[in-house]
Amino acid sequence: MLLQSHGSLAESSLRSLLEAAQGERSTGTLTVRNGNGQSASLYFLFGHLFHAQSDGKAGDDAVVSALHWTRGDFEFDAKAKLPADESVKAGISELVQTAESAPNVPGAAEPAAQVEAKAERIEARVDRRDHVEPERKVEAPQPRRGVKHRPQPKHGREPIPVPAGQIIYDSLKTSFVDFPRLITTLEKEGYTGYVRLLTDEASGLILFREGSALECLYDGAADAGSLVLGKQALQRFNDDVTSGHGVLDVVGLSPELIDGLYELTVSRPMYTELYAAWVDMKALLKFLSDRKLSGSVMIRSTGGTGVIILADGELAGAYTSESRDISDKPDRALALCDDPAAMIEVKSADAVKHPPLDVDEIVGGLRGSRGSQVAAPMPPAPPVAAAPEPVIPTNPTMPVMPAEPPTAQIPTGGYSNYTQPTPPSVQVAPTTPPQSSGPQLDWATIVAELQAMAEDALGNRARKVKDILGAADPSLGGVETAIDQIPSISLLFVDSSRLEQLAQEMRARLKSHL
Helix, strand or coil: CCCCCEEEEECCHHHHHHHHHHHCCCCCEHHHHHHHHEEEEEECCCCCEEEEEEEEEHHHHHHHHHHHCCCCCCEEEEECCCCCCCCCCCCCHHHHHHHHHCCHHHHHHHHHHHHHHHHHHHHHHHHHCCCCCCCCCCCCCCCCCEEEEEEEECCCCCCCCCCEEEEEEEEEEECCCCCCHHHHHHHHHHCEEEEEEECCCEEEEEEECEEEEEEEEEEECCCCCCCEEEEHHHHHHHHHHHHHCCCEEECCCCCHHHHHHHHHHHHEEEEEEEEEECHHHHHCCCHHHHHCCEEEEEECCCEEEEEEHHHHHHHEEEEEEECCEEEEECCCHHHHHHCCEEEEEECCCCCCCCCCCCHHHHHHHHHHHHHCCCCCCCCCCEEEEEECCCCCCCCCCCCCCCCCCCCHHHHHHHHCCCCCCCCCCCCCCCCCCCCCCCCCCHHHHHHHHHHHHHHHHHHHHCCHHHHHHHHCCCCCCHHHHHHHHHHCCCCCCCCCCHHHHHHHHHHHHHHCCC
């Protein structure tokens, strides 16, 4: 089933929608309504259901409750802003099993509860007419839930000031991000915008245009001259994300703005160290417009930084470090020129286009290892002497050997007159079953070893795997059963092929103890 943008729960159950979102690795918000005034919002990131909320419920409880709804409608918004909260702990299959085993008691009591709540609201309105309440103070907006700390680099700088745009992902915790898969998704969707990294020690930026990474910037040292570009910057950016440092923002911009930011990064200055005290900015902008310049004008003052981006002499957008909203007028940026010590720099687009950043050189190996990991083919079994037909292996990871060409048939006698010879009667002395001479296995140590393998392979995403191993029966069959469950686990940003590879490595390690 394909995940539709909208429809009826009577035709497409919530269970089928969840499974479709997981199978298609969808990203967005699924909103379901039961027709009785209740609704639930379920949030997906690359097919992983990480947060859910409904009337008075959140997380697993909200999903299980919504799974009981058989009437109503749904809609899926692939462009919705995702929250930073992470409340869903169980996988989709576990949530479905929980919903099927739990009776829908709350649903049966909903109408009565709604009537009672409606009566209470009416009584409350009557009371308020008789008793005038004192004026309430407006509370200050509360910080976003789920983000206890949004990192800011200690050096207080950013590679270049970037404007606000269409927020696609906000404050994604890098510990939950599969960076190679994120890059692949942005490439396939022809993404135009930037990916920003913020940690306590560094800041980074990757500029994308129509799915191609134009440039990467990384500023991670205390001194102001520590900004690096290109391959070295992308390597440090990737190292921070892989290590789980900081958060990521993914923001969409227009191609003209991205071109301007790119030229702001790589182009040589056309005019530099111009003091605002003796520059007529309006005359300068008219001069650049008459020359059909594509590039940028940057104004640095004690009050902040202003950026004006031009495309063929026309204003593509302007913003400041204090007000990131993109404006179609340069007034806010030009206001920084009231500082006589403000410095102005003009950059023009290079005539020679630079090749896009080679992302595969940094993340290509990880992309291949996570996206296309398959089990190493087992060597073919030795031929069996009396096999009348070739045996075709059923394990999909084992190569199927092509059938050998037919050989000349040797005429043989028929078997119709053949009788099985009667073996001679031999007296065999009774024996007792041999006792096992092998060492007794320490299953606790073996399980701990397998859990350490999961920790090494998955890092902070290994909790579910370790729990399954820890709950296994301390026997060969129990541990093997636990290992067999690993490929079916749903983990955020962990491809199933990666889990299959981990399971095979665990089987090999277990076999080494036997």
